[in-house]
Amino acid sequence: MAGHVSIRDVSRRFGAFTALDAVSLDIPAGELVALLGPSGSGKTTLLRIIAGLDFPDTGQVLINGEDNVARHPRERGVGFVFQHYALFRHMTVAGNVAFGLQVRPRGLRPSKAEIKARVAALLDLVQLGWLADRYPSELSGGQRQRVALARALAIEPRLLLLDEPFGALDTKVRKELGQWLRNLHHDQAITSLLVTHDQEEALELADRIVLMSQGRVEQIGTPAELYTKPASPFVLEFLGEANRIAGVVGEGGLVRVAGTGDAVAQSIDPGHALAAAGQAVTLYVRPHDLLLEARADGAAVVRSVKVAGAFAKIEVVLADQVLTALTPLHRLPSLHLQEGSRARLVVAQGMSFPTQGAGGSLQFAAPRSFAMA
Numbered sequence: 001m002a003g004h005v006s007i008r009d010v011s012r013r014f015g016a017f018t019a020l021d022a023v024s025l026d027i028p029a030g031e032l033v034a035l036l037g038p039s040g041s042g043k044t045t046l047l048r049i050i051a052g053l054d055f056p057d058t059g060q061v062l063i064n065g066e067d068n069v070a071r072h073p074r075e076r077g078v079g080f081v082f083q084h085y086a087l088f089r090h091m092t093v094a095g096n097v098a099f100g101l102q103v104r105p106r107g108l109r110p111s112k113a114e115i116k117a118r119v120a121a122l123l124d125l126v127q128l129g130w131l132a133d134r135y136p137s138e139l140s141g142g143q144r145q146r147v148a149l150a151r152a153l154a155i156e157p158r159l160l161l162l163d164e165p166f167g168a169l170d171t172k173v174r175k176e177l178g179q180w181l182r183n184l185h186h187d188q189a190i191t192s193l194l195v196t197h198d199q200e201e202a203l204e205l206a207d208r209i210v211l212m213s214q215g216r217v218e219q220i221g222t223p224a225e226l227y228t229k230p231a232s233p234f235v236l237e238f239l240g241e242a243n244r245i246a247g248v249v250g251e252g253g254l255v256r257v258a259g260t261g262d263a264v265a266q267s268i269d270p271g272h273a274l275a276a277a278g279q280a281v282t283l284y285v286r287p288h289d290l291l292l293e294a295r296a297d298g299a300a301v302v303r304s305v306k307v308a309g310a311f312a313k314i315e316v317v318l319a320d321q322v323l324t325a326l327t328p329l330h331r332l333p334s335l336h337l338q339e340g341s342r343a344r345l346v347v348a349q350g351m352s353f354p355t356q357g358a359g360g361s362l363q364f365a366a367p368r369s370f371a372m373a
């Protein structure tokens with residue numbers, strides 16, 4: 001049975017440093033949830049507390065409604081896969097997978113035949129049956145992590161905790177294993193919590209993302225919710241690149257680029273001006289929402305054009321601000337842009353986070369172009 005996890009007001013201090021600050025969150029049974037955040041934001045500390053490898057100063061860890069803080073890790077029904085949680089080197093692949101079952105107290109331990117059958121089934125699941133008799137040193141990094149996963153699943157955990165399980169692997173293998181974990185999770189009645197600092201991995205794999213910063217939860221939501229309705233500039237900038245364009249609100253709620261007076265955007269919702277006229281605002285615009293047109297009288301100057309895979313990255317300077325635009329590579333020739341070209345910018349969409357008035361983010365009408373100076 002998959003576990004429903006509820007973290008209530010969990011705090012953890014190391015000396016004077018607060019690693020977790022009254023964290024509360026719910027992980028519905030059967031979901032794959034990514035704990036995402038920059039280095040040092042408290043992800044591993046939270047995972048260790050859920051696992052029972054560390055203890056909160058205050059707060060509760062409920063699994064299926066029962067407080068687990070006083071429980072031994074082995075009694076929690078939790079499986080772990082850590083980046084550096086090495087396999088037992090002196091045991092074969094099959095021996096490693098069988099380990100969690102063999103160390104069970106006699107009354108709870110399956111028979112030898114049952115253990116053998118379960119190990120074979122798990123190795124089939126991770127598609128490594130043909131390597132059962134090898135030792136860890138004879139496996140690739142990706143194969144080792146799949147063995148670690150089979151080992152974690154052997155005890156039939158209700159909760160699977162994964163701490164950067166693919167962090168040490170190259171990008172291609174990492175992506176393959178990520179998709180494979182996603183499918184595996186789908187087929188098993190299990191709740192999974194995946195720690196990662198890779199936003200792409202979280203967006204691709206998770207049902208829900210918990211974004212942490214400095215020991216606190218910044219936002220919880222589906223990948224789409226976090227991407228399209230970020231609660232703060234921190235969330236927006238963590239989930240992909242964004243240009244910041246300094247603007248000043250003019251008459252009728254129209255925002256003008258600071259230093260040029262060129263109109264950029266206005267609020268989609270006419271009832272909610274971004275801020276009072278004359279106030280400074282920061283517009284956040286994703287590189288693919290910043291469109292460029294070569295124009296001799298354009299207010300922006302192209303600083304560099306770089307090809308990165310299927311996209312071209314174009315840096316422009318506008319009123320002392322360096323902005324990045326991203327365009328599909330096949331469109332680059334038709335843009336007629338090179339270093340030194342003048343360009344006009346069109347903002348397809350962007351966001352701002354007003355500090356006054358109605359909270360939350362406001363989307364801007366699209367498209368609003370920069371008028372020529």
Ligand SMILES: Nc1ncnc2c1ncn2[C@@H]1O[C@H](COP(=O)(O)OP(=O)(O)OP(=O)(O)O)[C@@H](O)[C@H]1O
Binds near residue numbers: 014017041
């Ligand atoms: N045992 C400890 N003693 C003192 N400080 C600690 C201890 N464990 C963690 N910390 C501190 O708590 C903070 C959170 O650490 P944690 O490992 O949870 O971060 P993280 O989000 O998992 O980071 P990373 O992505 O780098 O693994 C860090 O500043 C870390 O230095």
